[in-house]
Amino acid sequence: xxxxxxxxxxxxxxxxxxxxxxxxxxxxxxxxxxxxxxxxxxxxxxxxxxxxxxxxxxxxxxxxxxxxxxxxxxxxxxxxxxxxxxxxxxxxxxxxxxxxxxxxxxxxxxxxxxxxxxxxxxxxxxxxxxxxxxxxxxxxxxxxxxxxxxxxxxxxxxxxxxxxxxxxxxxxxxxxxxxxxxxxxxxxxxxxxxxxxxxxxxxxxxxxxxxxxxxxxxxxxxxxxxxxxxxxxxxxxxxxxxxxxxxxxxxxxxxx
Amino acid sequence: xxxxxxxxxxxxxxxxxxxxxxxxxxxxxxxxxxxxxxxxxxxxxxxxxxxxxxxxxxxxxxxxxxxxxxxxxxxxxxxxxxxxxxxxxxxxxxxxxxxxxxxxxxxxxxxxxxxxxxxxxxxxxxxxxxxxxxxxxxxxxxxxxxxxxxxxxxxxxxxxxxxxxxxxxxxxxxxxxxxxxxxxxxxxxxxxxxxxxxxxxxxxxxxxxxxxxxxxxxxxxxxxxxxxxxxxxxxxxxxxxxxxxxxxxxxxxxxxxxxxxxxxxxxxxxxxxxx
Numbered sequence: 440x441x442x443x444x445x446x447x448x449x450x451x452x453x454x455x456x457x458x459x460x461x462x463x464x465x466x467x468x469x470x471x472x473x474x475x476x477x478x479x480x481x482x483x484x485x486x487x488x489x490x491x492x493x494x495x496x497x498x499x500x501x502x503x504x505x506x507x508x509x510x511x512x513x514x515x516x517x518x519x520x521x522x523x524x525x526x527x528x529x530x531x532x533x534x535x536x537x538x539x540x541x542x543x544x545x546x547x548x549x550x551x552x553x554x555x556x557x558x559x560x561x562x563x564x565x566x567x568x569x570x571x572x573x574x575x576x577x578x579x580x581x582x583x584x585x586x587x588x589x590x591x592x593x594x595x596x597x598x599x600x601x602x603x604x605x606x607x608x609x610x611x612x613x614x615x616x617x618x619x620x621x622x623x624x625x626x627x628x629x630x631x632x633x634x635x636x637x638x639x640x641x642x643x644x645x646x647x648x649x650x651x652x653x654x655x656x657x658x659x660x661x662x663x664x665x666x667x668x669x670x671x672x673x674x675x676x677x678x679x680x681x682x683x684x685x686x687x688x689x690x691x692x693x694x695x
Numbered sequence: 696x697x698x699x700x701x702x703x704x705x706x707x708x709x710x711x712x713x714x715x716x717x718x719x720x721x722x723x724x725x726x727x728x729x730x731x732x733x734x735x736x737x738x739x740x741x742x743x744x745x746x747x748x749x750x751x752x753x754x755x756x757x758x759x760x761x762x763x764x765x766x767x768x769x770x771x772x773x774x775x776x777x778x779x780x781x782x783x784x785x786x787x788x789x790x791x792x793x794x795x796x797x798x799x800x801x802x803x804x805x806x807x808x809x810x811x812x813x814x815x816x817x818x819x820x821x822x823x824x825x826x827x828x829x830x831x832x833x834x835x836x837x838x839x840x841x842x843x844x845x846x847x848x849x850x851x852x853x854x855x856x857x858x859x860x861x862x863x864x865x866x867x868x869x870x871x872x873x874x875x876x877x878x879x880x881x882x883x884x885x886x887x888x889x890x891x892x893x894x895x896x897x898x899x900x901x902x903x904x905x906x907x908x909x910x911x912x913x914x915x916x917x918x919x920x921x922x923x924x925x926x927x928x929x930x931x932x933x934x935x936x937x938x939x940x941x942x943x944x945x946x947x948x949x950x951x952x953x954x955x956x957x958x959x960x961x962x963x964x965x966x967x968x969x970x
Contacts, residue, residue, distance in 0.1 A: 490868040514868040521862045524732045525918050532861065538854045539869045571916065587865070 440467035442503060443510060443595060443627050444489055449498035451484050457496065458484045464646060464655040466595070466629060468505065471621045473642035473658070474631045477671060480649045482631050486597055489629070490514060504594055513588030513626075515598040518580050526571035529583050533558055536590035558586040562616060578609030585616065596620065597629045602637050614641050635662065639684040658684065701941035709937075715830040715838065716899070716933035716951060719891040722842045723900055724907035724929030726849070726887055728922050729880070731908040732860050737793045738778070738881070739888060739904040743897035744800040746771045746889040751804045754811035764837065767889040775885030779878045827895050827937075827947045838890045845887050848879075856880060857918075895948065902952035903929060910955075910962040928958055 442465035449462040458481045466472045466489075474482050487493035488500060490512060504510045513536075533555045534547055541547060559565045562582040567575065572583060581601055588596055598617065602610040614637065621628045632638050638645060639658050646655045647662070649670045654661050662684065667675035674689035696704075705713055730739055749770030752758045758766060774796065781792050849856070858866040859876045867873040891900045907928035911921035936951030943950070 491870075492867050512868070514865050516862060516864045516868075520864050522732065522734075522860060524734070524912070525728075525857075525860065525921065526916060527857070527861060527918055531918070535854075535858045535861070535866075536869075538858055539871070541854070543851055543854070584865075591869075 440469055441505070442466065443468045443470070445501045445503075446488075447499045447501070449488065449500055450496045451481070451488050451493060452496050453493075459648070459653075460651070462498070462653055464653065466627065467644075468594075469621075469625060469627055471618075471628045471641065471643045472630070473638035473645040474629060474648065475633065475635055475638050475645060476648040478633060482633075482648060483599070485648065486599060486629075486631055489595075489597065510594035511591055513591050513593030513596045515581075515584045515588045515596070515601060517600045517603065518577060518584065519604075521572070521580070521584070523573040526573055528569050528571055529559065529564060529575070529586075530555060530568040532572050532583055533587045533590055536587040540591075554590050555586075558590040559583075561589055562586045576609070577605055578612060581605070581609075581613055582616065585620075589620075593626060595627045595629065597631070599631045600633070601630060602632065602634060610637065617641065635667070635686045636684065639686060662686065696942050698938060698942070701938045704941060705937055709828050711830040711832060711835045712827045712947065713934065713937060715835045715894050716827055716937065716947075717930055718835070718839060718842055719895050719899065720903050720907075720929035720933040720951075721926055722845065722887060722929070723891060723903035724925040725922060726845070726884060727904035727908040728911060728918075728925050729856060729860060730884060730904055731912070733880075735789075736905055737790060737797075739884065740897075740901045741778075741793045741797045741800070742771055742775060742885055742888040743892045743900050744797055744804070745774045746892040747897060748800045748804045748807070749889065750893060751807045751811070755807060764834070764890065764893055767893050768886060771885045771889035772882055775881045776878060779874075779881040782877075827899070827951075830894060834894055838894050841886060841890045845883055848883055852876070852879065898952055899948050902955060903932075906952070906955040906959050907932075910959045913959075913962040913966040924962075928955060932958060 444466040446462045446464050449459070450457060451459045451462070462485070474485060476482050484493065488495060502510050534551065536558075537547060537551045537554065541551065556565065556568070559568055562585050564579065564582050564586060567579065567583070572580060575583065585596075585598070585601075596617075601617065602613055605613065617628060617630065618641065620626045628642075630638060630642060639662050642658060644656065645658050645661045646653060647666065647670060652670060654666055662677055664675055664677050667677065667686065671688065676687045676689065678685050678687070727739070730736060746767045749767040750763050752770065753761050753763050753766035761769060778792065778796065781787070782789050855866070855871050855876050858869075858871060859873060859880075863873050866876075888900055888904075907925035908921065910928055911924035914924050915921045932955040933951050936954035937947055939945070939954060940947040940950035
């Protein structure tokens with residue numbers, strides 16, 4: 440597989456404060472890539488760099504698609520970051536995904552409405568088009584935010600904590616939807632999460648980050664008890680149950 | 696005095712009181728929807744005080760060359776831009792920054808007016824309160840032009856403002872420059888608040904930035920509905936409030952703001968009864 444995003448000795452930070460140093464890894468075209476790590480490890484910083492919102496302090500980030508053009512990146516934020524005071528409808532929220540393309544002066548036309556409807560159909564939310572986003576459940580809101588990212592026809596879809604705070608049923612449905620987008624629509628996926636089990640059982644390749652650590656590889660190679668114990672400073676165990684990876688944390692390492 | 700007598704007096708003798716208060720009522724109510732939605736209500740209150748400080752400074756040479764309106768607009772715009780920069784500093788909470796500016800503006804205004812001894816106290820008080828009944832045609836026209844420009848700007852930038860208000864993180868990821876849109880939004884609010892405060896006073900402006908939008912949130916289910924309810928309140932409350940002020944012989948601004956508060960109470964009761 441060819442790389443879609445390549446980090447070459449990239450240093451990231453805010454002002455003089457360095458968060459990550461000398462990051463070198465790539466996300467392949469057609470990848471299903473997991474980005475995990477403890478809170479504050481720098482996952483969001485890496486995502487902001489991929490999105491182009493944060494310029495690297497050093498090194499280079501390059502993008503390459505099959506056609507040679509710059510990739511379109513769809514972004515799905517954490518649900519809690521969305522301000523729900525104004526009751527925007529699902530249709531209005533998904534249409535926001537087209538705003539960049541529309542510019543300031545052009546009004547949404549039939550093609551935009553078709554794209555919005557197709558996106559909603561893709562995530563199984565067609566019937567909710569006129570419902571305010573704030574009236575939906577967490578899982579439904581997540582689907583709508585995914586639909587808004589899909590309306591841009593992305594080459595790469597980045598999802599920030601897509602299953603955080605969901606019940607088992609909603610979580611499984613969202614993970615199934617993401618898997619379908621990857622397998623059927625051939626969209627490259629980057630899933631950022633602190634929920635190791637969710638990522639371990641969904642992605643093909645994984646990067647685990649901490650302050651001065653970056654490990655990239657297959658889930659089997661990276662998610663080992665030794666690596667996780669080192670990063671989380673706890674006695675972490677990794678096993679399988681009916682074919683699924685199960686990760687259990689034990690006592691703090693200092694207590695061992 | 697009856698309602699028709701009050702209306703006749705109002706339209707015949709104080710037409711600009713009517714036009715000015717309706718203009719500011721509608722404008723502040725519409726902009727207030729986005730102020731309330733962004734959780735920066737206190738920002739509006741702070742700007743009214745900064746605007747009054749800007750106005751007070753023009754009593755002191757050499758700043759008197761700016762004129763009262765120029766002083767209020769300049770200082771409010773500068774402070775709004777500085778505040779939008781300070782908001783991104785995570786060390787100090789946003790409301791604390793606003794609190795500091797709020798009390799500092801009031802304290803400085805008191806000091807400045809104390810030293811500006813060449814002016815009459817009554818004249819200063821009238822200017823500070825924004826005496827609705829004595830709005831001049833010139834000041835009304837200036838505010839009208841500024842309002843038209845503000846609404847055109849708001850309509851032109853409605854999409855980025857809506858996206859940034861709902862989900863700034865994704866808007867930024869899509870290429871909208873968050874910082875720039877934030878500054879444009881705050882600058883727009885600052886200019887409107889400065890001009891409106893000079894015209895009708897701080898109580899009126901802050902009241903209409905908050906009360907009609909909250910009533911809209913309680914009554915309407917869609918964003919357009921919220922804007923429409925706020926707009927209607929901005930239109931009706933000043934007229935009703937002015938008529939009440941004439942009939943009961945009470946000050947105009949408190950009567951108008953109290954009318955809006957009564958409307959809000961009715962909206963709250965309707966909202967409760969619906970649920």
